Amino acid sequence: MFIALENKKDEERAAQMSAYMKNKFPFLGIPRPKLIKIVKPYIKSAAKNEDVDWDFINLCWEKDYREAQYVGTEYIKSIQKKLTDRDLDKIKKLIVTKPWWDVADVLDKVIGNLSLKYPSVNDEMLVWSMSDNLWLRRVAINYQRKLKEKTDTELLEQIICNNLGTNEFFINKAIGWILREYSKVNPDWVGSQHFFGQFAKPLLKGARFPSASATVWG
Structure with a gap:
């Protein structure tokens, strides 16, 4: 499979994709639809195995090109129930x-689904929300963003408060994202959170509030 990917390398597109990601990683230059088409048969077959193939996942992370990590996340999504x-x-x-x-921003949703089966995951997310690693903090903030009515608002409040007042772009974006997502489900809760104060006000652009809550941030 990796050979098939490497044979599709497009130097020009690879440079563009790498530039979009701030040149953090090299790319083969395979757009997502094409990538999925190439790897789908393998992932479909591998997902039938009883056990999670962590050797394969780790191999995806050992590869230099970023598409390999995308393959790894696609596989993880396909077997996340295991x-x-x-x-x-x-x-x-x-x-x-x-x-x-x-x-x-892919693995956070996997963790969110995992937390519904294993409450201990929520405890670990609280720990991550205070980590020195900003990506663990971002995941902790956003892992509930697709849980809708199953969102633990008390925990969400605590995790957000652990991260207010920072100038870190990716943390502030995460806070705004989770609040906007949850406002689609429970606008009253989001609109009534006075404890966020002026820190969160700029992050809530696009959040949905009922008219009664619309002036909370004024």
Whole structure:
């Protein structure tokens, strides 16, 4: 499979894709739709195995080109129902190895789904929210963003408060993102959180509030 990917290398597109990611990683230059088409048969077959193939996932992270990590995240999504809380440390290693938003913002949803089965994951997210590693903090902030009514608002409040007042772009964007997402489900809760104060006000552009809550941030 990796040979098939490497044979599709497009130097010009690779340079463009790398530039978009601030030249953090080299690319082969394979756009996502084409990448998925190439790897889908392998992932579909591999997902049928009883166990999670961590050797394959780690191999994806050992490859230099970024598309390999995208393949790894696609595989993880396909087998996430097989993951347990014992896999969380392995996912953590992936997040902090070759870290950037493109992978963190996929694995956070995997962790969110995992937290519904294993409440201990929530405790670990609280720990991550105070980490020195900004990507662990970003994941901790955003891991509930697709949980909708199942969101633990008390925990969300605590995690956000652990990260208010920073100038870190990726943390502030994460706070705004989770609040906007949750405002689609529970605008009253988001609109009533006075404890966020002036720190969160600039982050809430696009959040949905009922008219009664619209002036909370004024």
